[in-house]
Amino acid sequence: MSTWFSGWRLIVGFLVTVIGVPVVGLVLTWVDRFVSARVQWRKGPPFYQPFADILKLLLKQTIVPQGVARTAFLFAPVVGIAGMTLVAMLIIYSNFNTVVNQQSSFIGDIIVLLYCFALVPISFIIGASASGNPVAAVGASREMTLYLGYELPFVLAILIPVVKVTQQWGVASALRIGGLVAYQQQFGPLLYSVSGVIAAVIILFTIQAKLGYVPFDIPEAEQEIMSGVIVEYSGAPLALFRITRAMAFVLLPLFLITLLWGGLRDWWALLKFLLIVVLIVLMKNTNPRLTIHQALRFFWFILAPIGIIGLVLAFIGL
Amino acid sequence: MRDLRLWGLKKSPWVYHVAAASCNNCDIEILELLTPRYDVERFGVVLVGSPRHADALLVTGVINRKSLPRVLEVYEQTPKPCLVIAIGTCACNNHIFRNSYNAVGPYDKHIPVHAYIPGCPPKPEAMILGVVKALSKL
Numbered sequence: 001m002s003t004w005f006s007g008w009r010l011i012v013g014f015l016v017t018v019i020g021v022p023v024v025g026l027v028l029t030w031v032d033r034f035v036s037a038r039v040q041w042r043k044g045p046p047f048y049q050p051f052a053d054i055l056k057l058l059l060k061q062t063i064v065p066q067g068v069a070r071t072a073f074l075f076a077p078v079v080g081i082a083g084m085t086l087v088a089m090l091i092i093y094s095n096f097n098t099v100v101n102q103q104s105s106f107i108g109d110i111i112v113l114l115y116c117f118a119l120v121p122i123s124f125i126i127g128a129s130a131s132g133n134p135v136a137a138v139g140a141s142r143e144m145t146l147y148l149g150y151e152l153p154f155v156l157a158i159l160i161p162v163v164k165v166t167q168q169w170g171v172a173s174a175l176r177i178g179g180l181v182a183y184q185q186q187f188g189p190l191l192y193s194v195s196g197v198i199a200a201v202i203i204l205f206t207i208q209a210k211l212g213y214v215p216f217d218i219p220e221a222e223q224e225i226m227s228g229v230i231v232e233y234s235g236a237p238l239a240l241f242r243i244t245r246a247m248a249f250v251l252l253p254l255f256l257i258t259l260l261w262g263g264l265r266d267w268w269a270l271l272k273f274l275l276i277v278v279l280i281v282l283m284k285n286t287n288p289r290l291t292i293h294q295a296l297r298f299f300w301f302i303l304a305p306i307g308i309i310g311l312v313l314a315f316i317g318l
Numbered sequence: 319m320r321d322l323r324l325w326g327l328k329k330s331p332w333v334y335h336v337a338a339a340s341c342n343n344c345d346i347e348i349l350e351l352l353t354p355r356y357d358v359e360r361f362g363v364v365l366v367g368s369p370r371h372a373d374a375l376l377v378t379g380v381i382n383r384k385s386l387p388r389v390l391e392v393y394e395q396t397p398k399p400c401l402v403i404a405i406g407t408c409a410c411n412n413h414i415f416r417n418s419y420n421a422v423g424p425y426d427k428h429i430p431v432h433a434y435i436p437g438c439p440p441k442p443e444a445m446i447l448g449v450v451k452a453l454s455k456l
């Protein structure tokens with residue numbers, strides 16, 4: 001009986017991550033387009049628009065141009081979507097299994113999560129490099145530079161809650177997502193402190209960059225390098241890339257809530273989630289695109305020092 | 319399956335703008351379509367940067383010996399259920415360049431054209447009407 005029950009739970013979890021997260025992500029893409037339209041005093045597309053886009057792309061012809069590294073070209077979108085699915089599993093499962101003891105078999109390791117998030121830019125870089133298009137090559141090099149830029153402050157910001165939890169419970173539970181959530185359930189969200197606010201601000205900026213939204217949409221500047229990294233993609237692989245982006249749009253705010261704002265176990269999480277999403281969209285709509293060296297300077301010489309200050313504050317206990 | 323595909327195509331036509339030696343007036347009117355006043359995004363129309371993503375090519379201007387190979391190349395690069403919409407009298411029938419030495423004729427001599435939108439330049443309303451008619455004929 002109990003094995004049946006756990007198997008059933010596994011299936012539900014699987015369906016939620018494999019179907020639920022992309023669907024919610026596509027709805028969020030609509031929210032993004034709708035809010036943007038309202039900011040620009042327009043009406044905006046209907047709610048089924050992202051689904052129509054994806055459906056059309058999936059059923060359209062897929063062109064593999066001549067001179068393309070075929071396997072890598074077609075495999076790259078799968079890498080990205082696999083990474084996002086892993087992230088979804090990790091975040092959702094460890095939020096609802098907040099075990100602190102060392103014997104638990106499931107370890108929602110935060111370092112694994114970091115690497116899974118990195119699979120998205122890696123998939124874009126692989127795809128763009130495999131396509132052999134000069135414009136895509138420019139996009140790929142920009143994507144690489146941007147990744148190097150935002151990963152440093154991102155890691156620093158993640159270290160801040162880890163340090164705070166380590167001071168109470170030791171590093172073993174601090175490096176688990178479940179441990180972080182359990183800590184917040186006991187002592188209140190980590191956001192409500194100076195270093196917590198610093199971490200949240202840094203993560204908000206990195207979310208913007210990881211999603212490729214406007215101040216940091218440098219790798220796929222549509223007007224400048226013709227969609228950059230995805231320029232040669234058509235049909236189903238392009239749809240996979242869009243789904244990957246949509247999933248990231250769900251998972252990064254969820255990750256922020258899990259890490260700093262009390263986890264996903266109460267209904268307030270929904271409101272927090274929407275707040276973060278609208279914040280991201282507004283940031284997207286009120287900023288012009290940066291150039292790549294401006295973005296790098298921003299991440300390394302402004303955000304990273306702020307992150308180090310936050311880390312020191314977390315060590316002191318603020 | 320066919321119905322689904324048709325529905326998707328009708329609900330999200332992404333357009334790519336091919337300016338083959340136009341006088342720039344038609345192009346400005348196309349941009350006008352995308353501004354908040356006409357807002358074609360509510361029909362799912364998005365201007366994309368690469369012909370690989372496009373479902374419809376908006377061709378403008380009189381086609382000449384220099385631009386013909388480029389236009390053909392762009393047409394070949396587009397994945398195939400793809401509409402070609404000729405915008406402006408130049409694109410429809412060569413207009414005042416009819417007897418010019420380097421005009422190689424209207425687009426339908428070289429690629430299949432699904433909608434003709436005459437006018438110099440055509441009004442944005444006319445373009446919306448033309449696209450809607452082309453889509454409803456699918």
Ligand code: SF4
Pocket residue numbers: 340341342343344378379380405406407408409413437438439
């Ligand atoms: S139709 Fe008229 S406005 Fe359009 S490109 Fe030709 S001359 Fe210019």
